[in-house]
Amino acid sequence: METLFLNKQDTFIEKALKPAKELMLLAKGDGVEIMFQNIQPEEIFVVSPGESEKLLEFFYIIEGSITCQKKENECILQQGDYFYVHNLKENVFFKTNNYVKMLYVSSQPIFHLLSSEIAKLTNIATAIESKDLYTYNHNKNLHEYAMKVAHKMNLSKESLEKLLYAALFHDLGKINTPDEILNKPGLLTIKEFEYIKRHPIDGKNLVEKTYLKNIGKIIEQHHERLDGSGYPWGLKSDEIVLEAKIIAVVDSFDAMISERPYHKAMTVEAAMDELKQLSDKLYDRKIVNILEEVLIEESKL
Ligand SMILES: [Fe+2]
Numbered sequence: 317m318e319t320l321f322l323n324k325q326d327t328f329i330e331k332a333l334k335p336a337k338e339l340m341l342l343a344k345g346d347g348v349e350i351m352f353q354n355i356q357p358e359e360i361f362v363v364s365p366g367e368s369e370k371l372l373e374f375f376y377i378i379e380g381s382i383t384c385q386k387k388e389n390e391c392i393l394q395q396g397d398y399f400y401v402h403n404l405k406e407n408v409f410f411k412t413n414n415y416v417k418m419l420y421v422s423s424q425p426i427f428h429l430l431s432s433e434i435a436k437l438t439n440i441a442t443a444i445e446s447k448d449l450y451t452y453n454h455n456k457n458l459h460e461y462a463m464k465v466a467h468k469m470n471l472s473k474e475s476l477e478k479l480l481y482a483a484l485f486h487d488l489g490k491i492n493t494p495d496e497i498l499n500k501p502g503l504l505t506i507k508e509f510e511y512i513k514r515h516p517i518d519g520k521n522l523v524e525k526t527y528l529k530n531i532g533k534i535i536e537q538h539h540e541r542l543d544g545s546g547y548p549w550g551l552k553s554d555e556i557v558l559e560a561k562i563i564a565v566v567d568s569f570d571a572m573i574s575e576r577p578y579h580k581a582m583t584v585e586a587a588m589d590e591l592k593q594l595s596d597k598l599y600d601r602k603i604v605n606i607l608e609e610v611l612i613e614e615s616k617l
């Protein structure tokens with residue numbers, strides 16, 4: 317049967333990867349997928365080796381510019397430039413220098429990998445934001461601070477990528493926490509706190525079924541504290557991964573400066589003082605100091 321599809325802008329089969337990277341599946345057939353990608357400035361994305369040696373991925377830059385990095389080599393690609401990867405052996409990293417629109421063609425279906433899994437996680441994260449009234453914008457704020465701190469710490473691109481997703485999905489496990497507990501004013505009973513303590517493990521379990529399994533550990537450890545007083549495992553400083561330590565600092569900071577059912581919002585100064593006081597005991601001092609630098613640079617302190 318002959319088919320001719322004429323589509324206007326903004327029509328697509330499916331859309332995924334929000335909010336910083338939007339991927340739209342425009343057409344597919346015979347395994348080939350044609351996608352359109354919208355990426356915000358300063359975003360890092362990775363093109364990884366595919367499961368199949370035959371996979372060819374082609375990218376054409378319609379608008380904007382990106383910096384491409386493979387090992388020590390760096391180059392800038394702009395509007396009208398294109399690149400493709402085939403039989404890739406290792407990750408290639410890209411960073412958008414401004415808003416980027418790209419056409420993305422893949423010789424084998426990969427959209428489902430990028431899409432349905434991540435879309436499911438994003439849906440859970442959104443569901444939690446509406447369930448837990450006080451955490452509106454929490455993931456977004458966290459993502460922003462975590463990225464700023466990580467950039468200053470010169471983390472590897474892999475760590476940055478992991479941190480990016482971990483920041484967005486760190487509290488996924490709260491989907492299983494009863495609303496009354498999440499929104500309870502005042503102190504929690506021991507039994508109620510047991511529910512809260514489960515969310516890092518539940519969150520890890522949710523991502524471990526997806527291709528983001530490498531962020532499981534960060535999610536699992538984001539409430540661990542250096543002196544072993546955290547949960548769920550009471551891990552101590554060296555046992556906690558660096559990315560989880562970063563999330564711990566920015567997560568606590570955002571919680572302190574936000575209005576929560578169990579406390580009033582603190583000022584940025586007061587929150588920073590508290591974090592400093594608890595440095596070495598609960599929080600990594602270096603990370604706390606870097607967060608302070610970020611806040612000073614942004615004139616928030
Ligand atoms: Fe949490």
Ligand SMILES: [Fe+2]
Nearest residue numbers: 454486487567
């Ligand atoms: Fe959180």
